[in-house]
């Protein structure tokens with residue numbers, strides 16, 4: 001825990017800005033039209049009274065939180081979800097006025113002070129945490145009550161009070177000064193699975209908890225349950241608001257949910273060819289010589305590497321796009337550079353743009369392709385691009 005002396009400073013990351021990005025060796029393009037399109041697609045699935053929370057935690061899944069937040073709010077989202085207090089402050093400092101729910105746990109008095117000061121809305125996960133909040137707010141002598149969001153655990157086994165204790169928990173919060181219940185919510189563990197057993201069980205538990213709360217004469221003003229997968233899978237899970245992350249960035253949580261809406265990937269990762277040369281048959285390429293030229297090859301060096309977030313485990317496995325063609329990457333991916341076999345584009349020029357993720361003419365490489373190759377999920381791929389890559393907004 002931080003002491004009072006250790007002042008934290010909020011690192012301000014480069015957001016989508018237009019400074020001389022064309023001179024950069026590598027960058028991330030954020031397609032704001034695609035982002036807006038995705039929000040509208042999701043909005044179309046929702047009843048008019050259901051609100052859309054855009055989850056912009058982790059710097060909007062690597063897309064740049066401030067730019068994304070502004071765009072989604074103009075496109076039909078009315079709430080923002082973040083994981084941490086600093087993520088919320090970053091949005092407030094950018095003059096974003098929309099309600100912001102902090103989805104993660106907040107526990108220290110410094111965090112609670114910041115929540116009150118910046119008008120962020122916390123998640124309350126337990127009676128103990130509710131008491132800490134109430135006591136802390138009492139001590140700073142605020143007149144206003146703080147809107148709080150009650151988190152129930154219906155089977156994710158992460159944050160929240162178990163659904164069977166929903167009644168006691170809410171009754172306690174109701175009676176505490178300085179706190180006002182703004183919503184009751186829970187989170188699904190398997191919404192992206194084609195097997196609906198667990199999701200249905202969690203749904204039933206959420207319903208039981210709501211019934212318990214209503215029996216006590218308490219009417220929660222807002223209920224929310226669905227992440228992207230549940231938003232696409234089942235309208236019965238939409239309640240008063242949905243919390244969508246992955247889908248607004250244009251990715252499907254699972255193959256079987258592709259039919260529901262038309263989503264467009266928002267992110268593209270690009271870099272430039274920095275050198276082109278011929279390598280003789282039998283020469284090794286890059287650290288460890290994990291690739292030996294099987295014939296004379298035309299080799300292109302590209303200025304992007306694992307320190308930018310290109311997973312080193314894709315070495316010798318990934319393809320990139322140049323002039324709408326798929327080009328194999330060869331040898332180990334290094335910290336700042338990768339090599340390509342461009343033998344079938346003999347006139348390739350230094351300075352040409354290489355698409356690592358995204359579309360080039362009729363070809364497309366997505367975070368799903370990388371995730372499949374690496375045995376992970378698209379969420380992790382999106383979050384992996386480092387801030388050394390400037391985020392550039394394109395319309």
Ligand SMILES: *Cc1c(COP(=O)(O)O)cnc(C)c1O
Pocket residue numbers: 055057103187226227228229243244245246247253
């Ligand atoms: C991250 C998160 C979401 C969004 O999940 P997606 O699968 O990306 O839509 C929703 N709710 C909570 C509590 C989360 O932590």
